[in-house]
Amino acid sequence: MEMKGAGRSLAWLLATWAATRALLLLFVFRVFAFPGPDVTSDVSVIYRGWYEVLRQGTFPLDDVTWQYPPAAALPVLSPGVLPFLSYAHAFFVLACLADAVVLALLRYAGGRPDRSPRGAWVWVAGVPLLGPTVYARYDVMVTAVAVAALLAGTRHPRVMGALTAFGALLKVWPALLLVGAVRRRAWAAAAVTAAGLALLFAVSVPGAFAFLTFQRDRGTEVESLGALVFHVARHFGWRGEVLLNYGSIEFLGPHVDQVSTAALALTGAAFGWLLLWRVRATRFAPHTLADAALTAVLLFTVTSRVISPQYLVWLIGLAAVCLSYRASRMGPPALLCLLASFVTVLEFPLGFSHVVTSDWYGVTLLVVRNGLLVAATVTAARRLWRATAPPSAATPFAPRTTSAQETPVSS
Template sequence: MSAAAGRHASGPEPTFPAPDPDAGQRAASWWRTATSWWTGDGHGHQPPVWWRHVRRALGAAWVWILLFLLSRAWVLREWYDKYQFIRSDVNYYLWWLNHDVGITERLVEYPLPVVWLLDSLRVFGNDQNTYQLAFGLAMAALDAAFCVLLWRRGTLRALLFWNAFVTFFGALIWFRYDMAPAFVVGVAALLVTRHPRVSGALVALGAGLKLWPAMLIAPLMGRSRAAVLRTVWFAVTGAALAGLAFLHGGWQRLISPLTWQSDRGLQVESVPATWLMWQRSRDPRGWTVEMSKYNAFEIFGPGTDAWMRFSDVVMALAVLSAACMVVVVFVRKQLPADLLALAMTSIVLFMLVANKTLSPQYLLWLGTPVAALLALAHTHTMRARAHLLAALTLFAAFLTQQVYPVFYGQIIGAIPTVKHTGVLVARNALLLVMAVIATVWTWADLTAERAAGRHDTPDEVADDDLSDELFEVGFDAAALKQIDRLDEPARPGRRGD
């Protein structure tokens, strides 16, 4: 029997319904309805009453205080049980601070404002345990302060992201001073249009602590009044810090962090070292991983010089991209806060990918500007971008903790494993993809025709007004009422977050 005869013998040919031409519209409508529950964007899809009660509870301070305490308690327990060795850098700081050498030889890899900060913590005690506690509490205080700023900004998504980020990233946030520059950069992004003077000064302070934030001033410049204020306060604050550092340590100490970084080799966690680390995991002959004189594990062997030159090229491209942003922002009269935050995020990602000395704690640089982007995003497109970048950042934070401290021994050991090195490769590939995405989005908006006339829209002003009200009333019932209003039907010139 033929195949055709067999089909007819078993019954009639099956029929399939015609494609529904409205399926895409219904799916889009469903998506707008679902997202409006959270964002309250006023597209005619209002959330049910029970969801309003959930949102009101999420706006209550006690919920976020409880979430903060539970998440940090989990991180603290993991550190205490498994990873106490990560506090070694704090011991290194204290050893140098107690060492009887002049300021020109003390912690020369760090800018002098960092030395001032680290030295100030010795007021609580000069023994190792007391200093570790003071240092950890200082970084935890910055973490808590950033949470408070996000809550008062009235952006629950950003606050939820930051708490998740710290949980995925782990206790390293308390035992590296990188939380300090990350904090000031995040606050600078949050206040980029509302308080331009403070924003510019904070970017300069971040540059004084870690050097790289100086590049973040590029998209914040321009011809608008806010841009001029940011630039002036950045210049004044930066000049003041540089002047004080020069008076304290002289010219050689002022530039020693730059020369220290430029002389370093290829750190094993860096993106430029990814291919060599992968090759080493498959056949360790020919490559060695050692602690260098720069207090970092670096890879040595065939190809390291070429990849360091590649790192220099990518870093030059990052600087060139930032310089081009300066030109564009002077052509454009004014740019909105969310685009500025996106530009800052793209610069941070570019720096992470290009940096031959990338360390695990550097991912903190990314967490705070992404949180600020979530807080400032005011259009559907920018919110979607912020959500994607936030999700990828959380994944990158999780992978970073797996790289260090969880699997670090299996990655840098004499006999590395392919499986564990693969985690490092995946993390670095993710950072590269994120850098490309964020850079493309930034330049697409910067060069779009509509960017020329895109000022602080009524929606942005309305959101800032609400944020100011939340900032003033603090943790009280008035703030909860304002948050609940986000679920009411939107009026022209107003939006929900």
């Protein structure tokens, strides 16, 4: 009976994934039109343009919208492996394949002792909540690498380190997966892999690190937490502008620099909190690696000058890994991330015109979405601290003492 129940559960999981992903493909293939602006233009226009440049053996040196680490060239070039399809259609198929890889990894991990199939269901249910944007950006491919790294972490730290380094060279944020790694082998493998790949790109392709200079004059993106200041201020006479700037819709004008600086300061504070947590933490269970990764990425997402819809793909993937462990305490933050994903699709693309004009409907959507992300961040941080720090360090300001129940950190 138990095996029959497990088989039925797997059948429902696969059927739900197939139905929802077929719908996403129908939207990105433009068989059905999804309301709002066309989310596939990034692939058919921007990615395709980068593809043509990269094929010539150089990075897009004159395009300030290229703001990605050098390994990002790989997903941009990947549609070339399907020459019988158009560039955009090949990209969508490969994005769906990356989605399927994540499901397979989570389903396999969920079947092991002390694990749970909840993680696979979080992924299956969470991705379609974001709408077709998921397949129209390369973030789902990066998330697949991050999920593989975390799932490998407890048993194969070197594999985790190598995958984390590769993910960081795809889109930086996977470097945060190492915040909960306690084995030096993971850090060493990450350092060696990152150095080797960076050197390879630097000597083989001109402009591999030009992206580092393309973000200095950015404003505050209209969907970020800091942008709420200007959305409200526009109703009280603020004289700034909303413009396409460096590849995203941003606020430009009076006091934008100060808000952007404040966002950077908050990011610094988030890093300081993570450093303090790592110093204080003494109890590391197998699921702590994933719990810390979700917390770290939440912290850096909410303090960023940009909170694009595709960022939620990262959070869904990390939340799914957390909930593949029965002992994980990240259930409430994961639920908040799923709710934020649903509000995100209401905000983009469905209500993006309201966001750009800062009407009260658009502002309300942003307040709710960003509020859910802040709540998820605070909840995740508190739960991570309480699960890993000694009782005497229940708050960041408590003096540290040792306890006989503490689990030593292995190397």
